Amino acid sequence: MTESVETTALTPAPGTPSPGTSTTGAGGPGQSGTVVRSTVLKRLLRNPLGVIAMAVLLGMALLAVFADVLAPFDENFANISKTLAAPDEMNILGTDSSGRDVWSRLLFGARLTLLSAVLCAAVAIGIGLPAGLIAGYYAGRFEAISNWVVSILMSLPGLIVLLTIRAAFGPSVWIAMIAFGILISPSYFRLTRSAVQSVRNELYVDAARVSGLSDASIIARHIFSVVRAPIIIQTAAIAGVAIAIQSGLEFLGLGDPAKASWGVMLSEGFKNVYLTPTLLFWPAFAMALTIGALVLLGNAIRDALEDGEKIKHKKQAAPAGSTTARGDRVRPSRKGMTTVEEGTEHHLxxxxxxxxxxxxxxxxxxxxxxxxxxxxxxxxxxxxxxxxxxxxxxxxxxxxxxxxxxxxxxxxxxxxxxxxxxxxxxxxxxxxxxxxxxxxxxxxxxxxxxxxxxxxxxxxxxxxxxxxxxxxxxxxxxxxxxxxxxxxxxxxxxxxxxxxxxxxxxxxxxxxxxxxxxxxxxxxxxxxxxxxxxxxxxxxxxxxxxxxxxxxxxxxxxxxxxxxxxxxxxxxxxxxxxxxxxxxxxxxxxxxxxxxxxxxxxxxxxxxxxxxxxxxxxxxxxxxxxxx
Ligand SMILES: Nc1ncnc2c1ncn2[C@@H]1O[C@H](COP(=O)(O)OP(=O)(O)OP(=O)(O)O)[C@@H](O)[C@H]1O
CATH class of the missing domain: 3.40.50.300 (P-loop containing nucleotide triphosphate hydrolases)
Structure with a gap:
């Protein structure tokens, strides 16, 4: 529990049994190595699926970031003399029914689609995580009220809420994703709250309290570490769902037609599926690749976290106790005695x-x-x-x-x-x-x-x-x-x-x-x-x-x-x-x-x-x- 400091040098008591003789483990005799935890990232990099998923997502992110540079045309530039054209040198993936370049729209669409997924996850985490931490750690009234709010949010029919919001605020993908983030924030809340509840009464949390740590430090140091991994895994899944939902809304024609996104492209491709099937294929392929990579990444992170430990052999350290334990005890001046409150007899x-x-x-x-x-x-x-x-x-x-x-x-x-x-x-x-x-x-x-x-x-x-x-x-x-x-x-x-x-x-x-x-x-x-x-x-x-x-x-x-x-x-x-x-x-x-x-x-x-x-x-x- 307590972790604090000793500035004095202590001499082992006469008659104190030889240190370590009654212990095992790290200090046990004959141990040739120490168990250490390799980092999650290292384990992730050793998993081929994890590496592929990260490479795909990184590639998608780079395409989205550098869309302005990589796209030969503006997302809405239309060459009406060249509609539904087959791929050629100028339009490497062809054009759509308005003569817009499919490759350019895919790149700009990647930006909008990925950003909206990030926004959705950020909103959901921003609400669900702190609320779950507070409710799980403090319980009481906040937890009771949060449970009510969560129950209400979960009972709302999500699609109808999104359609209503679209009707009220117009076809903004950002507003839709903020609303969706709020609607799915209970999943983070519940995940976090139950993880915190499972460690809230652990003695090491009490011990941290006794050692003088504030609640904020305890939550940041001991509690947050418990929920970090599930949150990362959940975020991979939620981002995939957000992409699917956003594209689904746009596929139904509820998106902003002025912005290129994979959902809008899907909708456009579906209308021309018999004339130019590739118009449907490319956005669907991009979506499947991204969502698949997110799912694989989530699994790979889970595997990496469950992957336990490895034994790393290293040279035995020289026993330090015999030398460092010796020395004169120099006790620095103690904090001054506090004033005794009136009418009391002084004891510690x-x-x-x-x-x-x-x-x-x-x-x-x-x-x-x-x-x-x-x-x-x-x-x-x-x-x-x-x-x-x-x-x-x-x-x-x-x-x-x-x-x-x-x-x-x-x-x-x-x-x-x-x-x-x-x-x-x-x-x-x-x-x-x-x-x-x-x-x-x-x-x-x-x-x-x-x-x-x-x-x-x-x-x-x-x-x-x-x-x-x-x-x-x-x-x-x-x-x-x-x-x-x-x-x-x-x-x-x-x-x-x-x-x-x-x-x-x-x-x-x-x-x-x-x-x-x-x-x-x-x-x-x-x-x-x-x-x-x-x-x-x-x-x-x-x-x-x-x-x-x-x-x-x-x-x-x-x-x-x-x-x-x-x-x-x-x-x-x-x-x-x-x-x-x-x-x-x-x-x-x-x-x-x-x-x-x-x-x-x-x-x-x-x-x-x-x-x-x-x-x-x-x-x-x-x-x-x-x-x-
Ligand atoms: N949170 C609680 N709510 C109600 N009663 C409690 C609570 N915690 C302890 N008690 C009661 O207080 C009494 C004294 O408990 P305490 O833990 O101080 O005993 P103890 O002498 O330290 O015993 P032990 O050696 O088993 O720890 C017990 O009857 C116990 O049931």
């Missing part, structure tokens, strides 16, 4: 009587966090422990400002470094304030490392981009820092991991990458949500060691969400025990472990000692908070 994070709830169908609000208070200071690790569904993540997400839209703050407040991100009486987290903190002063280590990395980008890219944006450093500098960070978190071959895609590394290595990203902006607070749950047991200890080591070196505050008291005992200074959304007990870890006061804490501890993980309800809570 202070949660006071927090309540979070979700409105129910009957109008009531179901509280999932109820009257929870705790604080985290710099340099300490606070654990929030509790069984599944006890409200740990909802509490952490309240601090991160990542609660779902439907969630309500029903009570209490949250302060970060003295300033309210949820002020008393607020019903929502102050997104303006939290967005400025996320990725910079608050970072997040997620539960599932793999889902929090965008599969479409290399690990290096995902580390470098936020550094460039947040720290304002050059790409080269960001790359240098990223490589060092990767070495610092115990990755054996930072170079190789840097250029690897997420699917090429193991879960343990991905979690190390995310930890590198989380510390890269020197945050004041790291929120780690079950950071080891998704990992192999053999890797869990490594990752916990790493978090402990980094926390001690950087002096940051850590809020560790876990259901596992073993992890708390291993890592935390203080612990908060939660059950059914309420805080059951709080105190120093040693104290809670040795003399737990509450029965629920004892049960939770008991399950740990028995080696069970308390993932399910252990104790039934009574309404007053007591346990049975």
């Amino acid at each position: 994070v202070k949660v006071t009587h927090l309540g979070v709830g979700y409105p129910q169908a009957d109008g009531s609000i179901k509280k999932v966090v109820d009257d929870v208070s705790f604080h985290v200071d710099r340099g300490e690790i606070l654990g929030i422990v509790g069984e599944s569904g006890s409200g740990k993540s909802q509490t952490a997400f309240s601090i991160l400002g990542l609660l779902p839209d439907t969630a309500r703050i029903v009570a209490g407040s949250i302060q970060f470094d003295g300033n309210y991100t949820v002020a008393p009486g607020d019903t929502k987290v102050n997104q303006g304030r939290v967005a400025a903190l996320r990725g910079k002063r608050i970072s997040y280590i997620p539960q599932e490392p793999m889902s929090n990395l965008d599969p479409a980008f290399t690990i290096g890219y995902q580390l470098v981009t936020p550094m460039v944006r947040v720290l304002g450093i050059s790409k080269a500098e960001a790359k240098r820092r990223a490589l060092k960070l990767l070495a610092d978190v115990g990755i054996t071959h930072p170079d190789r991991t840097f250029s690897a895609y997420p699917h090429e590394v193991s879960g343990g290595m991905a979690q190390r990458v995310l930890i590198a990203g989380a510390i890269s902006c020197e945050p004041d607070l790291i929120i780690a949500d079950e950071p080891t749950t998704a990992l192999d047991v053999t890797v869990q200890a490594d990752v916990l060691d790493l978090i402990r080591d980094l926390q001690a070196r950087l002096g940051v505050g850590v809020l560790l969400v876990t259901h596992n008291f073993g992890v708390v005992a291993d890592l935390c200074d203080r612990v908060v025990v939660m059950q059914n959304g309420r805080l059951v007990e709080e105190g120093p870890v040693r104290e809670i472990l040795s003399t737990p006061k509450e029965p629920y804490t004892r049960t939770l501890l008991g399950s740990m000692l028995e080696g069970r993980e308390p993932m399910t309800m252990l104790v039934t809570a009574t309404p007053n908070g007591a346990t049975s």
Whole structure:
């Protein structure tokens, strides 16, 4: 997830297992090459059909662009003494019933026909793509209204609408194509919206949000990349349909007779089909060639995108971790402490009587966090422990400002470094304030490392981009820092991991990458949500060691969400025990472990000692908070 920057040099912790020993993939031993993605264009050029299609379309485009130069006559120049003439030196494809040169009209017709197809596709994309992106990403009211508009547009009889527009505005091909573009924009809308919906809730999108990226950046970087390919394929098909529709209208005699187009020529040829069949053949041939090339190109692009990956062998990079990980830690001056808002006690994070709830169908609000208070200071690790569904993540997400839209703050407040991100009486987290903190002063280590990395980008890219944006450093500098960070978190071959895609590394290595990203902006607070749950047991200890080591070196505050008291005992200074959304007990870890006061804490501890993980309800809570 987070991708940001570390300016310090970290020394691996004594006792930290040999980096990379527990990982596979890019850093795995014995790997002789790295999987890389060849570009779509290269794959397209290797497909003969793709090359033919591109050549045909390029040829058509060149003929259209240079029509003025290549055409021996004006499109409407008529030699009435030479009608329906056979091909000769002057008129290489003959003349039509008005004595106009067929070759010249084909060239000018190509210009009009291709431009009108481009206009139609541009209008459809211009409306459908942004609307689909917004509706898919934000959902809510915009999506509901868009769905209505789309349904209305789709229920309109297209041909009748076009005929009406022709009657109202005259035989303009441009107006007809704009109207047709609007009529087919729902196809782009629906395509885009469903593609966005499929990734909207991916963890790497949440992770990008946590790393401080704005919605616009997330859409441009993570969401748009998902719809780009289908849009290109669809455009090839739509352009072909636009040519067919436009020519069809003109064939019916609804076009502008003053302009040469393939449709007008078809109509003219049809009238004289018995006298000069070639008049019909040439525009039909040009249309078939162009539409066929568009269809083939769409297929070739689809094949190129589905063509997976190839193995590119390259020299093994020398291990960099051992050397680059060494060095004295120079922690640059931290952002100044902000002023403490009046009437507050200063802590790094202070949660006071927090309540979070979700409105129910009957109008009531179901509280999932109820009257929870705790604080985290710099340099300490606070654990929030509790069984599944006890409200740990909802509490952490309240601090991160990542609660779902439907969630309500029903009570209490949250302060970060003295300033309210949820002020008393607020019903929502102050997104303006939290967005400025996320990725910079608050970072997040997620539960599932793999889902929090965008599969479409290399690990290096995902580390470098936020550094460039947040720290304002050059790409080269960001790359240098990223490589060092990767070495610092115990990755054996930072170079190789840097250029690897997420699917090429193991879960343990991905979690190390995310930890590198989380510390890269020197945050004041790291929120780690079950950071080891998704990992192999053999890797869990490594990752916990790493978090402990980094926390001690950087002096940051850590809020560790876990259901596992073993992890708390291993890592935390203080612990908060939660059950059914309420805080059951709080105190120093040693104290809670040795003399737990509450029965629920004892049960939770008991399950740990028995080696069970308390993932399910252990104790039934009574309404007053007591346990049975
Ligand atoms: N979007 C939502 N709408 C309604 N209820 C929700 C929503 N998200 C979470 N909840 C409820 O909030 C309660 C607390 O959930 P939370 O995710 O904080 O639990 P948790 O202690 O972190 O559990 P886990 O370890 O399984 O993640 C649960 O009962 C859950 O069903």
